[in-house]
Amino acid sequence: MSLALSRLLQLASPALPVGAYTYSQGLEWAVEAGLVKDQAAALEWIARLLENGVSRFEAPLTACLQRAWIAADDYEVKRLNADFLASRESSELRAETVQMGYSLRRLLHELDDFPLPPAFDSLPEVSFPVGWALAAASWEIAIADSLTAYLWSWCENQTMAALKTVPLGQAAGQRILLALGRRLPAVAQQALELPEERWSNFAPGLALASSRHETQYSRLFRS
Structure with missing residues (x-):
């Protein structure tokens, strides 16, 4: 097994201490x-956001961030970080x-x-894709991977x-992940090939769900 692969598994692990488990990105409101x-x-909600939202902005931006770190293009890193925060x-x-x-x-x-x-430290606020892309670049992980x-x-x-809020059983969660996993190769390839002039974060359903979640009375998640 290559070192790059083991580093990639570490980076993608739920054990990475960044607090991702505390966020639902509006899904909790959709359940409510x-x-x-x-x-x-649940599968439809996640798949639509993956294919119509994340794949058209966050994913290609993250790939470009890794290229920028590899090229030591500090200006490009700063620009893409600002774009993501503004989005x-x-x-x-x-x-x-x-x-x-x-x-x-940290x-x-x-x-x-x-x-x-x-x-990296000169950025007043660092979006998560910036740190992820830096780690991937430093560990020489292929961008597609x-x-x-x-x-x-x-x-x-x-x-x-979804498992926590719907709620769903563990087998249902694995079925959802299997279905989403079948879509990932095409989604990743699309993101790698999408030119910046065609990027779009237009996802009104996510925006509404997140905005309404901010005033949701009872909730488990921070988003």
Whole structure:
């Protein structure tokens, strides 16, 4: 097994201490509103957001961030970080990526023999994709592999949120992940090939769900 693969598994692991498990990205409100109430509805919600939202903005941006770190293009890193922060359509979605980015930056500082470029610490706020892309670049993980793992980690977190809130059983969660996993190769390839002029974070359902979640009376998740 290559070292890059073991590093990639570590990066994508739920054990990565960045707090991803505390966020549902509006899914908790969708459950509260009755839009997601069983396995089929959970799969549809997650898959649509994956294919029509994450794959068209967050995923290609993350891939470009890794290329920028490899090229030591500090200006491009700064620009893409600012673009991602500006793209978050609710205060809790923005707070989510800033908190996860902060936690990942702190973790990378605490790892042995992990060189951090000065540009990383010069950013006042670090979005999570910036830290992920830096780790992947530093560990010499192929961009296609790191992006697939990034998307898998996102799908896994959404599925775990569905298990807790719908609620669903463990077998249902695995069926959802199997179905999402079949889509990931095409989604990752699309993101790698999508030119920036065609990026779009237009996902009104996510924006509404997240905004309404901010005032939801009873909730388990921070987004």
